[in-house]
Amino acid sequence: MDRCPTCGKKNPTFPICSRCNTDLRQILEVEKAAAHFRSRALAALKQGKRSEAETLADQACFLHRSPSGIVILAIIALANRDFATAEALWREIEKMGGYTPKPEDYIVVEKIGENAGLDELEEQVSHLIGHSN
Numbered sequence: 001m002d003r004c005p006t007c008g009k010k011n012p013t014f015p016i017c018s019r020c021n022t023d024l025r026q027i028l029e030v031e032k033a034a035a036h037f038r039s040r041a042l043a044a045l046k047q048g049k050r051s052e053a054e055t056l057a058d059q060a061c062f063l064h065r066s067p068s069g070i071v072i073l074a075i076i077a078l079a080n081r082d083f084a085t086a087e088a089l090w091r092e093i094e095k096m097g098g099y100t101p102k103p104e105d106y107i108v109v110e111k112i113g114e115n116a117g118l119d120e121l122e123e124q125v126s127h128l129i130g131h132s133n
């Protein structure tokens with residue numbers, strides 16, 4: 001985590017925030033659990049299991065609502081052609097400071113495009129996450 005969730009101190013000392021004494025270990029555990037759900041959601045997406053992926057991504061975001069979790073929900077919304085939801089999720093990500101795509105994301109986008117049989121979907125998502133080629 002780059003900020004103490006209690007007082008907002010940047011790069012808080014670990015495991016106890018030096019400014020407000022919040023114990024950051026439990027928070028880190030929750031963030032780790034969220035990351036686990038996110039990777040399972042991405043794995044499900046790659047296998048074309050969109051509704052399973054959505055459930056897992058929802059669980060990840062329930063634990064830790066982060067840009068890397070929300071982006072999965074946004075991609076699923078696009079694949080479902082639910083553009084209003086995708087846009088709302090994207091605005092939420094921007095408010096949180098944006099999202100830097102990882103190479104892994106492009107693989108997921110390619111797979112979901114294949115599975116949905118939608119060439120233009122891949123283009124839309126690639127555009128959305130800033131992939132240019």
Ligand SMILES: [Zn+2]
Pocket residue numbers: 004005006007008009012017018019020021022
């Ligand atoms: Zn603090």
